[in-house]
Amino acid sequence: MNLRLAVLALITLLGSTSAFADALCELTGFKITIDFEGGAAAACEQAGMQAVRLTIKPENTPINNSPWYAFKVEAEGLDRVDVKLEYQDGTHRYTPKLSSDGVHWMEYPLNRLIVDDDKSSAAFSVPIEAGVTWVAAQPLLGIQAYKQWWDDLIDRAGIEYSVVGESLEGRDLPRLLALEEQHELLIVLGRQHPPETTGAIAMMAFVDRLFAEDELSKQFLARVGVVVYPFINRDGVQRGHWRHNLGGKDLNRDWGPFEQPEPKHVSQDIARLVTTKSLKPGYMLDFHSTWYDVFYTQKDSDYTVRSAMTRAWLVAFERSMRNIEPDFELNRKSAHNPDSPTSKSYFFETYGIPATTYEIGDDAPISRIQEYARRSAVSFMQAWLNEDPWYE
Ligand SMILES: [Zn+2]
Known part of the structure; x- marks a missing residue:
């Protein structure tokens, strides 16, 4: 009360x-x-x-x-x-x-x-x-666009939609789950920061590519369950915020304190899912936008259950992009900052998994974002399938 x-x-x-x-x-x-x-x-x-x-x-x-x-x-x-x-x-x-x-x-x-x-x-x-x-400031990307996107995905890929809690102002926090008998889990987060629509477009194209139903996608999904929390800062988007939720906080600095309901609900849902289904989290991707395209990752020397995957993924992705942009140079920044309670730090520290903040430039054209995201999804699935994790 x-x-x-x-x-x-x-x-x-x-x-x-x-x-x-x-x-x-x-x-x-x-x-x-x-x-x-x-x-x-x-x-x-x-x-x-x-x-x-x-x-x-x-x-x-x-x-x-x-x-x-x-x-x-x-x-x-x-x-x-x-x-x-x-x-x-x-x-x-x-x-x-x-x-x-x-x-x-x-x-x-x-x-x-x-x-x-x-x-x-x-x-x-x-x-x-x-x-x-x-x-x-950016083309509007709100709840209708998300609904269209996930309705199509639900029809196509048998994904289960549910609500994991409410935002501070009572908006649904959506979850998309593709899980049958798999034991490994990919965690995808989106839209912690309201203006970051280019990152949201990349998230949609990346997830779509995971469910493209070709041989690679089938092999990947046979092993890996996927859980997506696509729209975390609902109130901030509704109200046209620059960055924060309705509590005036940066949600990507609340993974640890969990003082705001949005990251709290998402983290609790993941913990529940992992426990009740005996899952092994394998990777976390959190989609954002900034001034330019960049991947914020752990260092290759940071021990995770898949220590070689990030490097293998991004090297292969860079090669893939050079097929369409010969001068393409992938931008990766590796660090672990334990004092900053981001989702990246939280998943690395809590589950011992590689966690990447996947950033798209503010001005990237939509078709280029989608191509970039799809190619990165292909390399990501290949890298996952090529590395045996150190679970046992
Ligand atoms: Zn952001």
């Missing part, structure tokens, strides 16, 4: 800051709305006949510089609205994406974007064709 009240009080407290209210600016000749999943802008102010200044600020501070924004410009009789984003507690990072339906997106031409020298603002002109244009 007390906990419940405390949670509600926290929600009320956070909800009272303007960054989270469904702010609506009714301006002369046009309006700005954010009443949709991911919608976020802290304030707006008319700056001319058809110009607006929007304040973009994070859910709380300190925070990683992932200045998310998403809003609709609605106008009758105007062909464009000039927008200036003014950042607080952060600097410009994401080139605006525009859409007339919230589904199909176009990147704003970089050479027409005016970014301040200190990156404190970005100005651009939003064309208005059929009365409304959506503007977002």
Whole structure:
């Protein structure tokens, strides 16, 4: 009871800051709305006949510089609205994406974007064709897109969908499980950080490739059960957060403390699954986005149940990418940072397994992300099948 009240009080407290209210600016000749999943802008102010200044600020501070924004410009009789984003507690990072339906997106031409020298603002002109244009830091990728993706996977691959708990605000935390008689387990995590949609696209393409039903996939799935927690920071995505959950915390720094419900539910579910089904966890992959493509891994000298797999995987993947991009160079950073309670540290320390943070660049085009993810999945399955683990 007390906990419940405390949670509600926290929600009320956070909800009272303007960054989270469904702010609506009714301006002369046009309006700005954010009443949709991911919608976020802290304030707006008319700056001319058809110009607006929007304040973009994070859910709380300190925070990683992932200045998310998403809003609709609605106008009758105007062909464009000039927008200036003014950042607080952060600097410009994401080139605006525009859409007339919230589904199909176009990147704003970089050479027409005016970014301040200190990156404190970005100005651009939003064309208005059929009365409304959506503007977002990245193409929106919300619950409908996830549902479409996993419904297809469930139909195709006999995967079981379940809910492992609720977010702070009561949203379902989904789990996809493909497990029959296998004894080994691959764990996949996604979307701990709301703006990181390129990582989410990679996660989908990677998992799809695991279930592609060719000979490699059959061999892999005969040995390895797969559990996917694809959408961990539900509230953060809903509310257009830069990074944190509704508790104001970075969920990828809560694997160990488990003070936030989202990582807590996921970790407890994995522990339960491993115990009740007598499974051997074999690898953890956590999908993210950052400035460029990179794999954060353990060092090859760090002992795990599959000590040689990460290197074998990534060397083979680099070779595979060179078939389509001759100059491709894989970017791997190896370290173990025990003081940072990330999922990577947690799974390495708790289960003695290799754990990789799989990062995709913010600006990677969708088709390239998908090809990259599929090729990495092929090399991953091959590397898994080629290494006998040190379980026994
Ligand atoms: Zn991230």
